[in-house]
């Protein structure tokens with residue numbers, strides 16, 4: 001089989017088994033037919049994609065990496081990463097909504113939860129009955145997530161939560177929010193514990209709904225917790241282990257943000273390649289100009305290396321390895337490459353690239369988040385350098 005520029009829809013991949021091709025083809029077809037035509041409308045109206053989420057639920061795409069016994073599709077993390085890439089190729093908002101639900105809002109319950117928590121929440125999350133959210137960031141705790149001020153105070157068999165979480169993806173529509181709170185005892189990050197909170201619990205107030213540069217229909221919400229009571233059975237893991245658990249959750253989540261960036265970059269190249277082959281100036285197709293060929297070749301190279309980095313990290317995760325280093329590498333490379341690729345593809349379209357008639361300007365705005373969410377590029381570099389230095393012993 002020959003390989004082509006279309007490295008997701010046709011090409012063979014040495015990492016892939018039959019089910020990886022199947023899910024790639026299914027999601028790619030759905031995204032091209034249903035999501036691409038809706039993406040501009042979502043960007044303009046900022047309306048949460050309820051219809052899309054209902055369709056993804058029917059297709060079993062809201063619990064891709066979770067076992068069937070817990071309501072999931074029974075596939076692996078690589079299948080999930082492929083899914084996010086194909087969704088992002090057509091619609092960044094949809095990709096982020098699914099990524100936040102799956103790797104941040106559901107995966108911690110699968111990895112760290114008790115049988116009871118899985119029965120009560122994971123089954124409903126993985127089947128898509130409810131959406132999940134993850135609330136780590138606070139007004140004073142962004143990159144420095146250990147600066148959490150939200151508190152949880154024990155009262156009998158319950159905990160009483162007070163604090164403010166910001167930028168919570170899916171915060172308005174989620175059934176559950178997994179959050180960190182300071183439970184006293186030790187200071188620093190060892191005094192932080194994770195909890196599963198039902199979104200409609202009394203005392204949770206909806207704060208600011210962010211009006212954003214991109215991913216405009218993705219729900220980014222401030223949540224205010226005022227004396228919210230949570231049973232101790234909803235504590236996720238040991239007392240004081242919450243920060244570590246959230247960092248492990250982000251390791252896995254970062255692979256999907258890399259995949260989202262790669263999908264957005266591929267989406268831009270999907271538009272720029274045929275455009276360059278069609279558009280004529282100076283009596284020739286612009287694809288005949290060396291400057292345009294260089295842009296196309298560089299875009300293909302960056303997308304290819306990004307995709308390989310994300311798939312590599314996903315396979316290592318499926319094999320049970322610690323992916324802290326490779327996930328940060330994949331996210332950092334893919335998100336920065338996506339900004340370069342999409343900017344370059346926009347340039348190939350000239351004035352049309354700048355126009356909202358074409359989707360590339362939206363993809364550029366959407367991709368910026370990948371350099372910020374789940375740890376900024378600066379934080380990824382710290383993670384990577386720290387891991388390298390640690391390996392020296």
Ligand SMILES: Cc1cc2nc3c(=O)[nH]c(=O)nc-3n(C[C@H](O)[C@H](O)[C@H](O)COP(=O)(O)OP(=O)(O)OC[C@H]3O[C@@H](n4cnc5c(N)ncnc54)[C@H](O)[C@@H]3O)c2cc1C
Nearest residue numbers: 134135136137142143167168169220372373374375376378
């Ligand atoms: C659309 C969107 C969705 C999000 N969804 C979620 C979500 O679902 N749940 C959640 O908990 N959070 C979410 N976030 C929050 C996101 O994770 C944070 O915005 C991000 O971690 C950065 O934190 P900050 O915005 O406070 O920036 P800051 O930490 O204030 O950083 C500002 C700048 O300083 C730099 N900086 C900070 N520390 C260092 C350092 N030590 N060395 C070098 N540079 C540094 C940063 O890289 C950045 O450039 C979301 C954000 C957005 C925009």
